[in-house]
Amino acid sequence: MHFNTDKIEFKEYESVYIDCEYVDDENDDAPISLENIDITADLLSMGNTRVDQFAVEMIDAVNGRFMLVPTKDWYPPGTYKSDVLFERDNRRIASETFKLNIINGVTVPR
Numbered sequence: 001m002h003f004n005t006d007k008i009e010f011k012e013y014e015s016v017y018i019d020c021e022y023v024d025d026e027n028d029d030a031p032i033s034l035e036n037i038d039i040t041a042d043l044l045s046m047g048n049t050r051v052d053q054f055a056v057e058m059i060d061a062v063n064g065r066f067m068l069v070p071t072k073d074w075y076p077p078g079t080y081k082s083d084v085l086f087e088r089d090n091r092r093i094a095s096e097t098f099k100l101n102i103i104n105g106v107t108v109p110r
Contacts, residue, residue, distance in 0.1 A: 008098060012077050012105035018054075022064035022086065031064040038087045041068050043080050043100065051080060077104045 010016050022037075023029040041054040052072050059065040068084070080102070084095040 009101040011103055013074050013109050016070050018068040020066055020068060034061040034064055034066060036088055039066060039084060041082050041084045043082045046079055046081060075102045077102050
């Protein structure tokens with residue numbers, strides 16, 4: 001799985017989303033279709049407390065593109081971790097764990 005961002009970092013109060021592609025690492029990163037695949041992703045604190053479960057928005061299922069979107073309005077500053085679980089026909093494959101950094105924001109939404 002590839003992320004379309006080199007650095008997964010957002011400022012506090014920004015809209016968080018993570019654009020992703022499901023690809024075959026052993027076949028020149030060829031896209032893998034997400035048709036009939038269930039996708040889930042939890043966000044955990046570094047102390048392993050569940051903070052959120054991302055919603056999954058399909059961008060292009062045939063070409064393996066999807067977006068992870070939080071279900072909460074914002075996350076406090078800190079470092080979090082997640083991975084993505086793909087499931088089809090009782091077979092599960094998980095992505096590598098990645099970190100999400102939320103840095104302090106200055107301007108608070110009004």
